[in-house]
Amino acid sequence: MKIFQIVANQFYNINQVQIPHSQKTHSNIFLTNPIPFDTVSFTASKASGTPLKKLAEYGMPDMYTGKEMMSNGALSRLLKNGVFNMPLNKLIPILEKYNNSLHETEQEVLKLLKSVEKKQPHLKINEAFQKLFPEQQKSLLNIQRPVFQEITKKACDMPRSFYDDYIDLMRYTNKKIAKDPTISHFSEKEFIYRLEQVAKQIKITRRHTEISAINRLLREAKNLFRNQIEEKKKFGRGIAAKKLKMEYQMQPAILKQNTQNLQYLRELFEKSYIKNNKEIRTLFDVTNAKIYGFPTFEPFKRQEFIYDLKNIVKFLKNKELEAEIIQIARRLPTSSDEVSAFVVKHVNDTPEKIGYYLFKGSLASIEHIEPRVSQVKEESVIHKAGKKKKKKAKTNNTVSQRNHINNYGLSSAYINSLRSNMPFDEWVRQNPHIYKTCQKYVDRLIELYKTGKFAQVGLNKSYITTFADRVHINSPAEKPIILDLSKLKD
Numbered sequence: 001m002k003i004f005q006i007v008a009n010q011f012y013n014i015n016q017v018q019i020p021h022s023q024k025t026h027s028n029i030f031l032t033n034p035i036p037f038d039t040v041s042f043t044a045s046k047a048s049g050t051p052l053k054k055l056a057e058y059g060m061p062d063m064y065t066g067k068e069m070m071s072n073g074a075l076s077r078l079l080k081n082g083v084f085n086m087p088l089n090k091l092i093p094i095l096e097k098y099n100n101s102l103h104e105t106e107q108e109v110l111k112l113l114k115s116v117e118k119k120q121p122h123l124k125i126n127e128a129f130q131k132l133f134p135e136q137q138k139s140l141l142n143i144q145r146p147v148f149q150e151i152t153k154k155a156c157d158m159p160r161s162f163y164d165d166y167i168d169l170m171r172y173t174n175k176k177i178a179k180d181p182t183i184s185h186f187s188e189k190e191f192i193y194r195l196e197q198v199a200k201q202i203k204i205t206r207r208h209t210e211i212s213a214i215n216r217l218l219r220e221a222k223n224l225f226r227n228q229i230e231e232k233k234k235f236g237r238g239i240a241a242k243k244l245k246m247e248y249q250m251q252p253a254i255l256k257q258n259t260q261n262l263q264y265l266r267e268l269f270e271k272s273y274i275k276n277n278k279e280i281r282t283l284f285d286v287t288n289a290k291i292y293g294f295p296t297f298e299p300f301k302r303q304e305f306i307y308d309l310k311n312i313v314k315f316l317k318n319k320e321l322e323a324e325i326i327q328i329a330r331r332l333p334t335s336s337d338e339v340s341a342f343v344v345k346h347v348n349d350t351p352e353k354i355g356y357y358l359f360k361g362s363l364a365s366i367e368h369i370e371p372r373v374s375q376v377k378e379e380s381v382i383h384k385a386g387k388k389k390k391k392k393a394k395t396n397n398t399v400s401q402r403n404h405i406n407n408y409g410l411s412s413a414y415i416n417s418l419r420s421n422m423p424f425d426e427w428v429r430q431n432p433h434i435y436k437t438c439q440k441y442v443d444r445l446i447e448l449y450k451t452g453k454f455a456q457v458g459l460n461k462s463y464i465t466t467f468a469d470r471v472h473i474n475s476p477a478e479k480p481i482i483l484d485l486s487k488l489k490d
Contacts, residue, residue, distance in 0.1 A: 051458040052366065052457075052463070053366060053410070054457040055445075056071035057073050059444075063441040064411050070362045089121035095110055103414050106342075139340040140333065158321070182295060183294070186287060192222055195221060228257075241311075250293060306329050335357075362412050365412065366408050371421045442485065
């Protein structure tokens with residue numbers, strides 16, 4: 001019954017959960033209080049610079065949904081002009097102009113903001129999230145609770161050693177959900193990843209001095225921590241590996257090296273054009289605490305939980321049980337699909353960061369009609385089969401074709417991620433409305449070609465016909481997509 005008691009404590013003994021607030025920077029490296037640390041699990045869309053992506057500035061529908069996507073330039077202008085720092089009564093009318101580009105979850109977030117604005121119009125978006133947090137956290141727990149309970153029941157069927165690892169994971173998860181301080185090892189890879197997430201937000205603003213500063217900070221961090229990242233690989237992954245990594249980092253020589261490295265990076269940051277970036281400043285504070293083994297506040301992250309869970313169950317002999325456990329865990333809500341998860345995840349973010357993630361999923365992104373990931377499988381098969389030189393050349397040609405504009409379409413970042421590496425024909429079978437939305441996409445391409453926009457972005461007319469051919473070839477054989485290009489001839 002021990003395991004069920006843990007779950008019960010997790011969900012029924014959380015009273016008046018307090019929202020952690022960012023603390024001031026401490027000059028002393030020995031921090032006595034836990035530091036709040038809200039993290040980013042999403043990745044931003046890259047401004048590819050291709051002629052096709054430039055068309056998004058003129059209003060392009062998502063080839064899969066038909067919704068008009070938001071361009072990187074439009075979001076850049078909102079961030080650069082400080083729009084997200086406006087009070088709600090001025091911000092919401094601006095946000096509503098882009099409502100049709102938002103996906104369902106973000107539209108629900110906008111509705112919540114409007115409900116707050118009616119009562120307190122002068123609040124900023126981050127202050128509104130603070131108001132929404134208590135109720136939304138309860139809603140999220142109500143969705144998470146049955147999923148965790150179902151995983152727990154399945155965990156009882158695992159051998160004792162796996163069961164104990166699961167218990168450790170749930171204890172750690174309990175603390176995160178309850179906003180209790182946790183002690184975790186310093187991860188060089190995580191530190192670099194967090195910097196990369198901030199870099200993506202900075203780059204979309206197109207402030208060149210700040211972009212240069214974050215790029216330098218990233219280069220220096222990767223160079224300083226390269227050796228330790230390689231060294232820690234020998235510890236493997238999972239709960240047990242985390243304990244070994246903590247022991248490793250507390251060795252005097254490693255502790256001294258990490259301290260010096262972080263101090264150098266912080267001095268670089270303090271002298272740069274991004275020295276006022278609150279997210280990076282908090283990252284340094286939290287990393288400092290982790291290096292010395294002090295407690296920090298870390299939020300529950302679905303992706304990290306599933307990752308740790310996979311590392312526990314992947315060695316099970318019962319592969320059916322392994323698959324069932326992971327399948328259940330994947331039902332945990334994400335911030336892309338559940339409004340309460342979105343609010344809880346971003347409650348401690350700055351107005352700019354909330355605004356960025358509100359529109360991130362709606363940004364136009366390059367979509368590969370034929371998935372590019374299969375190139376990895378091809379190279380693996382070719383390597384095993386021998387005949388490397390001859391077949392390698394053929395593979396490179398295939399890869400080149402997949403990464404050519406003839407294999408590109410435009411889809412929102414959210415839908416692009418949702419499809420992932422699913423074959424195009426299977427994706428169409430699951431979403432039959434694509435027959436109509438691809439036609440809408442092509443009709444808009446023809447309009448832009450006729451009004452001279454293709455010439456302005458450096459795109460050739462032939463892209464339209466090759467796109468239609470590519471879609472036709474990769475669509476379901478029993479019912480291929482045949483796009484009408486007759487307007488192109490007029």
